[in-house]
Amino acid sequence: MDETTTGLVLLGATPIGNPGDASPRLREALASADVVAAEDTRRLRDLATRLGVEVHGRVVAVHDHNEGERAADLVAHAADGGTVLVVSDAGMPTVSDPGYRVVSEAIAAGVPVSVLPGPSAVLTALALSGLPTDRFCFEGFPPRKAGERARTFEALAGEPRTMVFFEAPHRLADTLEAMADAWGADRAASVSRELTKTYEETRRGGLGELAAWAGDENPRGEIVITVSGRPAEALDQESAVDEVLARVRTGERAKDAVADVASATGLSRRDLYNAVLRARGSGGDATA
Numbered sequence: 219m220d221e222t223t224t225g226l227v228l229l230g231a232t233p234i235g236n237p238g239d240a241s242p243r244l245r246e247a248l249a250s251a252d253v254v255a256a257e258d259t260r261r262l263r264d265l266a267t268r269l270g271v272e273v274h275g276r277v278v279a280v281h282d283h284n285e286g287e288r289a290a291d292l293v294a295h296a297a298d299g300g301t302v303l304v305v306s307d308a309g310m311p312t313v314s315d316p317g318y319r320v321v322s323e324a325i326a327a328g329v330p331v332s333v334l335p336g337p338s339a340v341l342t343a344l345a346l347s348g349l350p351t352d353r354f355c356f357e358g359f360p361p362r363k364a365g366e367r368a369r370t371f372e373a374l375a376g377e378p379r380t381m382v383f384f385e386a387p388h389r390l391a392d393t394l395e396a397m398a399d400a401w402g403a404d405r406a407a408s409v410s411r412e413l414t415k416t417y418e419e420t421r422r423g424g425l426g427e428l429a430a431w432a433g434d435e436n437p438r439g440e441i442v443i444t445v446s447g448r449p450a451e452a453l454d455q456e457s458a459v460d461e462v463l464a465r466v467r468t469g470e471r472a473k474d475a476v477a478d479v480a481s482a483t484g485l486s487r488r489d490l491y492n493a494v495l496r497a498r499g500s501g502g503d504a505t506a
Contacts, residue, residue: 225252225296227304227324229317231336234308234440235414237268243334245271251303253295255280255288257316261307280304280316289319296329308440309339314358314384339413340382343442346420347380347408350446354380360393367393371400375486378447385441387411394429397445401425402481406446412439448484458485459493472498 230247233239248254248266252275256262259279266273280288296302304311304320310333311317324331340356357374360383361367374381385393390409397407403426410420417439421428425445431437458479465475472494480487 224329225298225300225302227293227296227302227320227329227331228334229311229321229331230303230305230334231310231338232265232305232308233414234337234339234342235412235418237265239337239414240265240269241334241336244336245269247301247303247334248273248305250301251275252300253278253292253302255292255302255304255316255320257281257306257311262305275301275303280320282316285316285319289323292320293323293327293329296324297327309337313338313340313356337414339384339440339442342413343408343410343420343444344380344382346410346413347444348422349380349406349408349444351380353378353447354382356382359384359386360396362389364392364396367396368400371396372486372488375400375480375484376448380447381445383443383445385443387436387438387441390437390441390443391429391432393443394425394432397443398425398429399481400487401445401448401484403427403429405484408444409437410442410444411437413442415439455485455490455493458483458490459497462490462494463497 228247228251230244232244248269248271254262254273254275254277256277256279258281259277262277263273278288280292292302304317306315306317309315312321321331344351344354355377361370398405404424407425407428408420408422409428409432412418421431462472462475462479466472473491476491476494477487480490
C-alpha cells in the first residue's frame with residue numbers, strides 16, 4: 219500500500235442525549251469527512267442540524283445488517299486517501315453498535331484508525347451508580363430468551379467486578395428479576411435512564427427492590443443497569459459446601475440450601491451443587 223495516499227478511519231463518539239456534549243473535533247469531522255458511515259442516516263442528519271453543521275461528504279448507512287458488506291468499501295475508500303467517519307446513533311461506535319467490522323478490516327489492510335473521544339453511556343452510568351469503579355466489565359445486552367439469560371447470569375455469579383449492561387425498557391423488569399434470582403435480591407445495583415436528557419434518572423438499591431420498581435413504574439427511555447460484583451466477603455466454595463452440609467443436617471433439602479447459600483455468596487448455584495454432591499460421595503451427608 220502506498221502510505222502517501224492512505225487516508226483514515228475515524229470513530230466518532232456522538233452525544234448520548236444532549237447535543238451540547240458533541241466535541242469540537244466531532245463537529246469538524248462531520249463537516250470535513252469524505253464519507254460519513256452512520257448507523258441511522260436520518261438521526262445523523264438530525265444531529266448535524268442540531269449542531270449547526272453541514273455534512274459535505276457522502277452519507278451511507280452502516281448498521282448490524284449490512285456492515286459486513288460495506289466494511290470493505292469503506293476501508294478501500296480510506297486506503298485511497300479518503301477520511302471515513304463512523305458514527306453510531308449515540309455514544310462510541312463498536313460498543314454494542316456497528317463499527318467493529320470496519321475497524322477490523324482497516325487494521326487488516328493497514329489503514330490508520332483513530333478515535334474522536336466523547337460521551338459514553340457505560341462510563342456515565344457507572345459514575346452515577348455509586349458502585350466501585352476501579353474494576354468493571356461491560357456485558358452489553360443480556361440474552362432476550364429467559365433460559366439463555368438465566369445461564370448468562372449464572373456464569374457471571376462469581377464476577378467480582380462491577381458489571382454494566384444495556385437493556386430495552388420493556389425487558390427491564392424481567393431482567394432485574396433474573397439478576398435477583400441469580401445473584402440475590404440484596405445485591406447492590408442501579409438503573410440509569412435517559413442519561414444527559416431532561417428526564418434523566420438513576421435509581422439505586424437492591425436488585426429485588428429495583429425489579430419491583432421497574433414492574434410497577436414501567437420506566438421508559440434508554441436503559442443502563444449497573445450491578446456490583448460478588449461481595450469480597452463472600453464464602454469460598456469449600457466454606458459454602460460446609461455451610462450447605464450443616465444446613466442439610468438440620469433437615470433442610472440440599473437444593474434449597476444450595477440456592478440460598480449461592481444467592482447470598484455470589485457463587486455459581488450449579489458449581490456449588492456439584493461440589494455438594496461430590497462431598498456427599500466422599501462421605502458427606504447431603505440429601506437432595
